[in-house]
Amino acid sequence: MTATTTIPPVPGQPADRLRWAVVDSWTITRRELAHWIRQPVQIVLGLLFPIMVVLMFGYLFGGGMAVPGGGDYREFLMPGMYAMTMLxxxxxxxxxxxxDASRGITDRFRAMPMAGSAVVVGRSVADxxxxxLGLAVMVGCGLAVGWRWHGGLTAALAGFGLLLLLRFAVLWIGIYxxxxxxxxxxxxALQILVWxxxxxxxxxxxxxxxPGWLGVLAELNPLSATVSATRDLFDNPGWGGGSWLGRYAVPLALGWPILLTAIFLPLSVRLYRRLDR
Structure with missing residues (x-):
């Protein structure tokens, strides 16, 4: 007697397809988390790098830095370091x-009866x-070197939410x-462009x-919007200035990640579906 394997059909109803995609995405998320559990050294090293940068700027260079309007340099530094870590x-x-793509793992996933968006969505959730986790470690590091938020717990949580929103957007750029x-x-080459x-x-x-034109580009940088917004929400010292981009930092810190996600999420899903088998 031989056993046969029946591949489940693709759900036809929108609600069933959504449920199918969520289950498959969570399966991919669990796969990524299992890889991290088996390779803790890589995770620890990734977390140590931003901590080293904080200590270097906070203690080696901090004595020579003047915060506009006064204030503690480490409280000024940490919102910028949080945002840079997200990038x-x-x-x-x-x-x-x-x-995964170069080793053929992506092709194996595409040959399975999975939702077309599951691999990229599952990867983004795991990331x-x-x-x-990395942000929690950085906050602990910030508290250890003297950083504090002064705008209340609700404002602080909103700041952390903006940081994770930025991370979610740049994840889709990396996936695409x-x-x-x-x-x-x-x-x-990508690292050379990121810095x-x-x-x-x-x-x-x-x-x-x-210089004037370079300053405009710096303010238009989505990272700048998130840094300015989190400094405001944490009530930490910042650069000040009365530019339009500075006055509307919080809306821009929401708008930039939403726009980037709206562009690169569907592009990533479509590109994944069109990959050669």
């Missing part, structure tokens, strides 16, 4: 998705959970680039000190 997600997403290039070696974005912002330097 590192584009590299982590790219590396994981590009590696967001990892980002929440990984599916487009499918080359893990291109991560080095100018990090420093062309108001995280460490005031845009008012830059």
């Amino acid at each position: 590192f997600g584009i590299e982590a997403s790219y590396a994981a998705v590009a590696t 967001l959970l990892h980002a929440a 680039l990984a599916l487009l290039l499918r080359n893990p070696e291109a991560l080095v 100018p974005v990090l420093f062309l912002s108001n995280a460490l330097v005031s845009p008012e000190t830059m």
